[in-house]
Amino acid sequence: xxxxxxxxxxxxxxxxxxxxxxxxxxxxxxxxxxxxxxxxxxxxxxxxxxxxxxxxxxxxxxxxxxxxxxxxxxxxxxxxxxxxxxxxxxxxxxxxxxxxxxxxxxxxxxxx
Amino acid sequence: xxxxxxxxxxxxxxxxxxxxxxxxxxxxxxxxxxxxxxxxxxxxxxxxxxxxxxxxxxxxxxxxxxxxxxxxxxxxxxxxxxxxxxxxxxxxxxxxxxxxxxxxxxxxxxxxxxx
Numbered sequence: 001x002x003x004x005x006x007x008x009x010x011x012x013x014x015x016x017x018x019x020x021x022x023x024x025x026x027x028x029x030x031x032x033x034x035x036x037x038x039x040x041x042x043x044x045x046x047x048x049x050x051x052x053x054x055x056x057x058x059x060x061x062x063x064x065x066x067x068x069x070x071x072x073x074x075x076x077x078x079x080x081x082x083x084x085x086x087x088x089x090x091x092x093x094x095x096x097x098x099x100x101x102x103x104x105x106x107x108x109x110x111x112x
Numbered sequence: 113x114x115x116x117x118x119x120x121x122x123x124x125x126x127x128x129x130x131x132x133x134x135x136x137x138x139x140x141x142x143x144x145x146x147x148x149x150x151x152x153x154x155x156x157x158x159x160x161x162x163x164x165x166x167x168x169x170x171x172x173x174x175x176x177x178x179x180x181x182x183x184x185x186x187x188x189x190x191x192x193x194x195x196x197x198x199x200x201x202x203x204x205x206x207x208x209x210x211x212x213x214x215x216x217x218x219x220x221x222x223x224x225x226x227x
Contacts, residue, residue, distance in 0.1 A: 034215060034216065041221075041223065042220060043116075043118075043202060043220040044155075044202065044204075044218040046215060046216070046217060046218070049215045089154055089155075091155075098145075098160045098162075098167050098208075099145060099157035100145075100157065100216060101157075102147075102154030104152070104153055104154045105154055
């Protein structure tokens, strides 16, 4: 069974810092990997989707990379802002997949 | 193009009762997945519907059941509610097939509280 781990569980940084969130998964036979943002008590907002044949995706200040062989993905956030404060979740779907396996998330606080 | 919508937003039920949650998928999507998210945890897969048929189920008992309609909207039904069923229930829609799951778009969720 696929297991997804996110480190750190919580992170607090001053505004303007660049930061990296980590996601690791146990089974490299994935179809795609998706990063989400979740505000307290709300649904998930899709940030970036990386298909298994890709190595990275970029959207604005966000960059996500994927290394299937090592079972890792990173989400890089440049020039963090207080509005970036949220929980960030990564999820992977397997090759024969009909579901996403989620990590428990990284809770990010950006201090003004 | 409308996004994924869910109803109701919040719900309070008593142990032993039954509940139905609803989801309207994003236009053009044929696959709906349901997830349960307990406080402080990542979402856990309940089941998926693809073209009105159940297409996979997670580790949830049969009292969790669902339906998908011809317009690809969906319902999640939970019978004999237990206190541990209290959670945020999330619906996600995507364009999928048998080869794998495409990008998922989530609704705002339904917060269920069982007392």
